[in-house]
Amino acid sequence: MAVLPARGHAIALWDDGLVTDTARGDGSAVRWHRALPGAAGWLADHGARGVLRPLGTRMLAVITPRRVAAYRIADGDLRWTLPARYGCSFAPERALRHGEALLIAQPCATGDSWTTELVAVDDLGRITPHRTPLGNVWQGERHSAGHAHPGKVVARPR
Numbered sequence: 001m002a003v004l005p006a007r008g009h010a011i012a013l014w015d016d017g018l019v020t021d022t023a024r025g026d027g028s029a030v031r032w033h034r035a036l037p038g039a040a041g042w043l044a045d046h047g048a049r050g051v052l053r054p055l056g057t058r059m060l061a062v063i064t065p066r067r068v069a070a071y072r073i074a075d076g077d078l079r080w081t082l083p084a085r086y087g088c089s090f091a092p093e094r095a096l097r098h099g100e101a102l103l104i105a106q107p108c109a110t111g112d113s114w115t116t117e118l119v120a121v122d123d124l125g126r127i128t129p130h131r132t133p134l135g136n137v138w139q140g141e142r143h144s145a146g147h148a149h150p151g152k153v154v155a156r157p158r
Contacts, residue, residue, distance in 0.1 A: 002048035004060070006073065011060060013048045016040050019062060021076060032076030039064045050093035053102055059123040063104060065089035068121060080125045088117070101127055 004011040009031060011021045017039035023029035042065060043051075053061040059079065060071045068082040068090060084090050087109045094105035101120045108117055120127040 002052050004052040004054065006054075011052060011073070013043070013052055013062065015043055015048075017043060019052075019060075019071070019076075021073065034071060034076055034078070036062060036064060036069070038066060050095055053092075053095055053097075055102060055121065055123040056100070061102060061121065063090050063092035063095060065091075068104065068119075070121075070123070070125070082119070082121065082126055085116070090119075 001015055002013040005024075009021055009023050011019065013019050013036075017036040018033055019036060020033040021031040023031060051063050053063060054073075055061050055070060058073055060073050062069045062071065066084055066089065070079045070081070071077065072079055084106055085108065088106045091105040091107060096103045100122050102122065104119045104121065106117050106119050125131070
């Protein structure tokens, strides 16, 4: 089991692959819960070290060997997923925060170059040049100056 404390609540990843956000105090009020498909066996064998990672104050990354899933902390809404490359797997315990980015090790069986074995993500998803992020804000929230233009190119505001 892994626990990530937050202001007024705590997020837990249970051994069966269930992620819950519970009000702090007596823990009786579950704000939301989500299941991680196919994670229970891996969690039982390896534990949950490094699996829960905050992406800023609004998003939570859940890293398993097969995928990274990002949930909006306010309501548990799944915002994006990133599957591991074929022949590779994510190493949650080797993830490292650098500024706004979370750098995740993705070792590959083929022994590719180190640049292909490292993935950078933030609250908007995988960091790539000229990306157009999803709108991950919740009911009127605004993005920071680091994400000044989150709009979609194909559907401009009217």
